[in-house]
Amino acid sequence: MPVNLNGVTAPLDSADPHTNALDWLRSRGLTGAKEGCAEGECGACSVLVRRPSGDRSTWTAINACLIPALSLDGQDVVTSEGLGTPDDLHPVQQEMAVRGGSQCGYCTPGFVCSMAAEYYREDRHADPAPATGDDGEHGPNGFDLHALSGNLCRCTGYRPIRDAAYALDSPAADDEFAARLAEPAPPAVATRVTAAGAEFVRPESLAEAVRLLADTPEAQLVAGATDWGVGVNLMRARAPRIIAIDRLPELRMLHVDDDAVMIGAALTLSEIEAQLDGRIPLLAKLFPQFASRLIRNGATLGGNLGTGSPIGDSPPVLLALESEVVLTGPGGQRTVPLADYFTGYRQSVRAADEIITALRVPLPLAAHTAFHKIAKRRFDDISSVAVAFAIDLQDGVVSRAAIGLGGVAATPLRARRTEEILVGAPWTSETIEIAARSLTAEGTPMADHRASSDYRRAMLGTSLPKFFAQFEQEAEPA
């Protein structure tokens, strides 16, 4: 199936399983999208894909440099060239142009696409008087600046880009792109392409995916490809078979019942965020700090756990939520507590023929939570230390404590010793002091280019007092 590219039918026949969407677009002469970093950090390659949203669709901005071109099979794609022309600028392009939003212009097409996605977000509503305590990250037109958190500009210093974003009106009644959102997104198309010594396959069902993986255990499972794509581009990672599981219906459900929330492993973080709508506050605290909107539009919890990185941002939070991982293989399904899932650096109990199909977050949730991410940059950075707290109090005494840590050992881990100190102890500064000392000794932080081991250890030590201080502040009567 060809791609509907800027309203024109475009065949994928020049792409092999390791060709990314950006290179394919550029090979077709659509050179607006650029390669700035080839790892989903700069957003110069941002393009729009029409993705499902209930029975309607959304214009979703993604990093074209990360996803396999073949995963666009049958999809609806728009680039900066498709949004408007120099003689007929799109409203986003118009605002960017007249306000000095472009200097060298290299990052601009990517910014335009990310901005257009937010422009068309259906629940973006003008809020002429933002509530007090406004964080400066939302415009009077409801524009969420985080939509641009995955786009880097080295020239402007961002102010004119923000002003362009905040000046946008609502799409006009006859806006063709807005009109298309009423239609359902193009369905996923079963795909099987062999080229350049590798195979790209999009199975139709989980059962088929499991079969394919069992056939080729060295196959690569891909959803948003936000990790895999980096390896392909920068480390020349190659796999004999790439299995796209991002649109498998079995992996895309989100279900809440009395004792748990089940989250499909292939839902993107953006989709989870929208569907949960704050139901799990600790996850709501995580999402804005997890990479960028562009990455969250591709990244999945299954992928974040599948890579097994000790510095992934979701494991500390999921550990504090005492989550479980649902694994499906040829022998059926099993559920593993996340705390038992990681076995070593980028290693886990997942067998080579198993697929992470869901996350199970048990209910009820702890009442008091926090997520502290220590990084050089506030938007879109990898943490040097991440700490997630989930605590219940009963009559001023800690009745339950789960603390998830990232970046302080070869795997994400639970701060068990500190949890034990806290449970049963009064919620006082004295307890916090003792527990903080214990927390400082959890893990084996190392020094690298992100932080020194001393700093990492110090951050473990201050995280609990910081949580306590925030807690006290929130408890104060307004």
Add this chain to the structure above:
Amino acid sequence: MSNLSQRPINPAVGEAIPHEAASLHVTGRALYTDDLVHRTRDVLHAWPVQSPHAHARVTGMRLDDALATPGVVRVLTADDVPGINDAGVKHDEPLFPTEAMYVGHAICWVLAETLEAARAGAAAVEVDYAPLPALVTVREAIAADSFQGAQPTLERGDVDAGFATASKLFSGEFEFKGQEHFYLETHCALALVDENQQVFVQSSTQHPSETQEIVAHVLGLASHEVTVQCLRMGGGFGGKEMQPHGLAAVAALGATLTGRPVRLRLNRTLDMTMTGKRHGFHADWRVAFDDDNQLVALDTTITADGGWSLDLSEPVLARALCHIENAYYIPHVRVNGRIAKSNKTSQTAFRGFGGPQGMAVIEDILGRCAPLLGVDAAELRRSNLYEKGQETPYGQPVEQADRLHRAWRQVTESADLERRRAEIAEFNRTHADRKRAVAITPVKFGISFNLTAFNQGGALVLIYKDGSVLINHGGTEMGQGLHTKMLQVAATALGVPLSTVRLAPTRTDKVPNTSATAASSGADLNGGAVKNACEQLRERLVTVASQHFGVHPSDVRIEAGRVSAIGSKAEPLAWADLVQRAYFQRVQLSAAGYYRTEGLHWDSAAMRGCPFKYFAHGVAATEVEVDGFTGAYRTRRVDIVHDVGDSLSPLVDIGQIEGGFVQGAGWLTLEELVWDESDRPTRGRLQTQAASTYKLPSFSEMPPDFRVALLEQAEEEGAVYGSKAVGEPPLMLAFSVREALRQAAAAFGAPGVSVPLALPATPEAVYWAIEAARAGAFGDDLLVGETTLPPQPPSDAPHLRPESERLAADAGV
């Protein structure tokens, strides 16, 4: 008012118009060098074989497996070079080296049908290395006495007497890091050879003429056999002043040897591991103040970490010396400069070009010393600003010192600093875990190339019979809006609407022997040249018009494309009609323009003279908030008043100020180059070699409240239409961010504590500063009341006297 600075009525200059290519940018239509690949047939792709060692002799190389790799066409090695195997102008940068000088050094290049095949081929090249000891840090290089190039000294007054008489003495040591340019567009060249063996290289270069020279000398050709074109760059920032040449030469060599177009594009990893960056520096310093806290003497030895070759390190160092005092008058000064030779990328030009590093030293000193002097840092800075009549340490009068004071007052008032300081004090009193501070810092930055010969520009302006105008000039467009300004200059000088004028891509076969688009001088030099060409044409056309109207030429008016005559009842002529009349009268409708900056003189051996046409001035006030638990911080508000003269293009200039400020803040607070200094086999490897590990400012670093004003009544007599250069100076306004962080960290401790703060001031660095403030210790790197003499250069230290300056002297200039 000079002829150069005078504006006609209703000029096109001064209008706030968007970037001339904005509508191409936003629609993805603007073409960059690599976008041309898909419009070119049969292109070969180049990929380097990179050294894994920081320092090693290449003892053998086997290419058989690489050549057997499907798709590989050729491997380029030193044996293929018909001309000079060197990528620079100092002859210390072999293009194909026999000694690997840093991790990532390209040893040879593989050409293949696809990028994939070239990468596979490069992986199949076998190189034998004999590892050698490597110097990775500037301290290691200093300890090993590993220096390169000149060791200039800038001296004024009697430093020893200054220290003997002053009452308050301090000395210390300060080492700070460099910065990666991270232009969004990485280096790229696309080379073709035509039927006449003419070499045509499209290159992302700030210095097409030098790219042309290097390509020619590598290929053994004359300059007229090589043409270099730069459509536009996706950012340059100095990183494409010197570094594109060797890459263009490799592509051109491949094209001449294979007869096919060759594309050489560095991906981000290659770009970061292979190309030069802003120099990190080390400084030993001692400083003296009098009883009134006035600077008396500064004695410092600064060492630029030059990396493996000289590149632009000498002029960068010269500018660091010439900006050591920033905006402050210091009677007695001695600055020794030297360039460490280390096994890292060859550090190069980066926006500010040594100026930021020089200023970093004095701003750090003032930030450290203010609490120890018992004076507010803002007052210490203000009271030491230059006054009119004072001279810089190299002897140039600071003619517009009043502008520093005006900008300072304007920022103090418009930023409402008095009220906000009180609010901040109250906030800090009531918040144990978060502290705020506002800091104000000035900038005085010299405009012109230190090296006088570079201060010339050329243009070629063509008027076609239909009245349309095409301008060519020697400057390159990298996002700074030079082309926009040049269109405005041409329209102003000719008296036509902007729409009448178009601009052609920068090419060496239109304007020869151009200077780099660098040193913020692009608009000054090329604007002067474009204006000159347009004025020649205008004068010829005015003659034609005066005959038509029967008036004296001085009574002819050309405005907005309408030609009229004072005192004539005749109907005005349309511009196109005048042009057509001129054509039929056989009047030449093209002109080469030229500009040289007058009044400059500089003796780089003695480090004395007037190297700068003028200074650009600015003042910034920045407020930050720091989290005491983590050292994390946010910039809350920035107020800037900056002197751009009489702006040629205000939207462009404000963009340069804001963008420069944020880029400077990136260097000072966030961006961290980390090299492997261990003894592991990865020693010398750049650990932050990707966007995921080297963090640029993003939206989260944009000041949410960002107020930029242009200094009023700021016309500059000595520059085109009264404007001033703007590219570099605003970067250094960002010292206010770092100093605010220092002050906020200090607020966690007792009053009067002097807080050491690393550069970049990352959250971790700020956390350690807070810890130091809480401990009340000011760090063992600072001596109070006594001083140590910084290391002095040997008596036979080489002077700074570039070859071009020697040639000029020989030529009797």
